[in-house]
Amino acid sequence: MRKCYILLLCLSLLGCQQAESTQHANNxxxxxxxxxxxxxxxxxxxxxxxxxxxxxxxxxxxxxxxxxxxxxxxxxxxxxxxxxxxxxxxxxPNKHSVPGLTWYDVKNDRLIDYGTSIETYRKLGFKQSLEDSLYNLNNVHLSKETxxxxxxxxxxxxxxxxxxxxxxxxxxxxxxxxPAIIQWTTGLSExxxxxxxxxxxxxxxxxxxxxxxxxxxxxxxxxxxxxxxxxxxxxxxxxxxxxxxxxxxxxxxxxxxxxxxxxxxxxxxxxxxxxxxxxxxxxxxxxxxxxxxxxxxxxxxxxxASLVENEERAKLNLHELYNQYNIAPFGEKPSSGDIVIANNHRSAYIYPINKQIQKEELVDVGLQDPRMAIVASEENGWIEAWSPDYHQPLKFKKGGEWKDSYGQQWTIEGEVDVLKLEMSDEDKLINYTEYPDALNQLYSALHSLPNSIIVTAKPGFVVFSETTPVHNGGGEHGGLxxxxxxxxxxxxxxxxxxxxxxxxxxxxxxxxxxxx
Structure with a gap:
């Protein structure tokens, strides 16, 4: 029992002068x-x-x-x-190549998680998860192009x-x-x-x-x-x-x-x-x-974001929502299922493994729960963002006549209320309200894990899947x-x-x- 307690403490954060000034080379x-x-x-x-x-x-x-x-x-x-x-x-993320706390490594066919919970580490393997956090994150996953x-x-x-x-x-x-106790319990290198x-x-x-x-x-x-x-x-x-x-x-x-x-x-x-x-x-x-x-x-x-008090109400359960598809449990090869869920607490990447499954149908399923805020995907350079509250999507891509407050330029079509954008036709300016920098955020996230869709929950709710913590009545993040x-x-x-x-x-x- 003590072994597990000490290990839990050590892993809990891995997910998460009176002296003269040193002079710089530039003085x-x-x-x-x-x-x-x-x-x-x-x-x-x-x-x-x-x-x-x-x-x-x-x-x-x-x-x-x-x-x-x-x-x-x-x-x-x-x-x-x-x-x-x-x-x-x-x-x-599309440039630095770290899509989130949890993401699907397509090349090596495995879920990577840097510290969602002790249960996640147990199922994915303590040694592998710690190696990801302590070595691979900085030396392999973080893009050397940056x-x-x-x-x-x-x-x-x-x-x-x-x-x-x-x-x-x-x-x-x-x-x-x-620490020796970590080496002893996980087999991690000295x-x-x-x-x-x-x-x-x-x-x-x-x-x-x-x-x-x-x-x-x-x-x-x-x-x-x-x-x-x-x-x-x-x-x-x-x-x-x-x-x-x-x-x-x-x-x-x-x-x-x-x-x-x-x-x-x-x-x-x-x-x-x-x-x-x-x-x-x-x-x-x-x-x-x-x-x-x-x-x-x-x-x-x-x-x-504050979560509702009732635990079952707080959980937007992706396993139930996508129950028509086989989802490989943690510990098995993700490709043994139809889809992969990479959960980031108030959002998730959903990646279709089965080539017969189209991203459009995964989007449609996600929109069936009214607690969903945004479901987004990319196709032919266009991002489509949907909401259960609107019948039409917002479509956008990089470049164009519209400019946001960060100087980024976009081409925009469709229902701008999906992302609560305020548009000024006179000067072609975009003002963000509920979703700051949302166009850039969704663009970069979808290009950090190509072929996936993104689902995000409305405030009050957490996107739930295997081993995801639920802080009902408390707070959570990971969304948009x-x-x-x-x-x-x-x-x-x-x-x-x-x-x-x-x-x-x-x-x-x-x-x-x-x-x-």
């Missing part, structure tokens, strides 16, 4: 500390500061001394793995670091050594070679030389170091030891689970994040000195709606504006900071 005077807080939204930040501002002094300080962007747009599907891939490459921010900074001669990120590919070789930034810290799996002699909270009972607390300690040690790199990116994962359980916005859960931020700011002579030496970028990776694709971005220590902020554009924004 920039400021370092960049970037912290991604899972599920942090503008609604959550403003509710926290409005209700109990005195309990959030660090957040208040960063907000008062920076720019706040409430509508930072995440890529789709709004899952941390695909979002991190977009963050570090500056590309959407370059990461760590690789580009390395080429500029600028040192960088990553703390507790699943996506971290760089040009420095590291050897991850899984050491896994991977390429990352100059400083790579990943819980108890890997500690960089800069932190080898430090006492850090990396006990197994603290989630193998994959926690906000560990990340905070690693950051503060680097600062105090004058080992802080010019660019440091860290991940705070704990808010995600709190919001899943309690629903958004969970103000109480953000208090712990503020405590950690205070510790980081305290590592300098003063908080003002921290901003003199650094640009602080604090942001959420996505939001969460603004509730889950909008996060918050707080930039302190620079006056550089960020127009129409999206996570896909953050990489260029950061690189430009080092050009100043």
């Amino acid at each position: 920039s005077s400021k370092n960049v500390i970037m912290i991604m807080v899972d599920s942090m939204t503008g609604e959550l930040v403003h509710a926290s500061l409005k209700e109990e501002a005195d309990k959030f002094p660090a957040l208040q300080f960063l907000v008062e001394n920076g720019n706040v962007y409430n509508d930072l747009v995440a890529p789709f599907p709004s899952m941390s793995v695909s979002i991190e891939s977009t963050l570090i490459t500056g590309e959407m 370059t990461t921010i760590f690789e580009e900074l390395h080429d500029r001669g600028i040192k960088s670091g990553a703390i507790n990120l699943l996506l971290y590919r760089g040009k420095t070789e590291h050897e991850i050594e899984p 050491k896994i070679k991977t390429n990352g930034p100059d400083i790579l810290s990943f819980g108890t799996f890997y500690r960089p030389k800069e932190l080898q002699t430090e006492l850090l909270p990396d006990a197994l009972l603290l989630k193998a170091g994959l926690s906000d607390y560990y990340a905070t300690e690693a950051i503060t040690k680097l600062i105090k030891n004058k080992e802080q790199p010019p660019f440091l990116l860290a991940f705070f994962p704990d808010m995600d689970k709190r919001t899943h359980r309690n629903g958004p916005p969970y103000v109480h859960g953000l208090k712990t994040v503020d405590d950690h931020l205070q510790r980081i700011l305290d590592a300098y002579g003063s908080w003002e000195e921290a901003l003199e030496q650094n640009v602080f970028i604090l942001f959420g990776d996505h939001g969460q 709606h603004r509730d889950e694709t909008l996060a918050v971005l707080i930039v302190s220590g620079t006056d550089k504006e960020f127009e129409n902020p999206r996570i896909v554009d953050l990489k260029d924004y950061i690189l430009n900071l080092f050009d100043e």
Whole structure:
């Protein structure tokens, strides 16, 4: 029993100074500390500061001394793995080749899952799933046709670091050594070679030389170091030891689970994040000195949509909806069934294996449930997006006379209300409302897993299939709606504006900071 408990803790997050500033090769005077807080939204930040501002002094300080962007747009599907891939490459899934937390590897005929649940890992195989998360994700799955921010900074001669990120590919070789209990229970290799930034810290799996002699909270009972607390300690040690790199990116994962359980916005859960931020700011002579030496970028990776209280009502069950087709259970070759479901909690890719099954019929079946928001597919360069609430689809493709708020151009036909688009005939501008950047999101997702269709649920519901968690009465993400694709971005220590902020554009924004 203890073996399973320890393994669960170690896997739970794998799915999900008083020092002089280091000078950069370009003589920039400021370092960049970037912290991604899972599920942090503008609604959550403003509710926290409005209700109990005195309990959030660090957040208040960063907000008062920076720019706040409430509508930072995440890529789709709004899952941390695909979002991190977009963050570090500056590309959407069709370019970086990580379609979601779960996706179908057509070439090798297997489902890939980076951490949906312990039950998913058990059925797909602990060893294979961990190898996917710890090695393949960065070194095989993430497209080598893209370059990461760590690789580009390395080429500029600028040192960088990553703390507790699943996506971290760089040009420095590291050897991850899984805890002995993980090796013992899964048969995983003793050491896994991977390429990352100059400083790579990943819980108890890997500690960089800069932190080898430090006492850090990396006990197994603290989630193998994959926690906000560990990340905070690693950051503060680097600062105090004058080992802080010019660019440091860290991940705070704990808010995600709190919001899943309690629903958004969970103000109480953000208090712990503020405590950690205070510790980081305290590592300098003063908080003002921290901003003199650094640009602080604090942001959420996505939001969460509230789910209805009733569990059966919350579950949009794809096995029941598509019961006319054979779906291979986890643990068997996906191609032994008629279709494959790659579930990303509030959305899913559905891939037809049986060549007699047309995508059009899978779309029709998906539209039979009124809890479905959007069902989309691609054919001959056109994306068709359907909704159970309308009789006609919206059709669109890249290029054309219509331009959205991100400067992307489109040709559009059909029912624009499917994606709640506001169209200005006078100047040919598209305004997004309920589904921010939806045209680009659906286009990139469908081209990241060609020949699939995408189904997404309305707010209140989760797309359910084998081993999918259901947080009824709480929160969930993975879909297309603004509730889950909008996060918050707080930039302190620079006056550089960020127009129409999206996570896909953050990489260029950061690189430009080092050009100043």
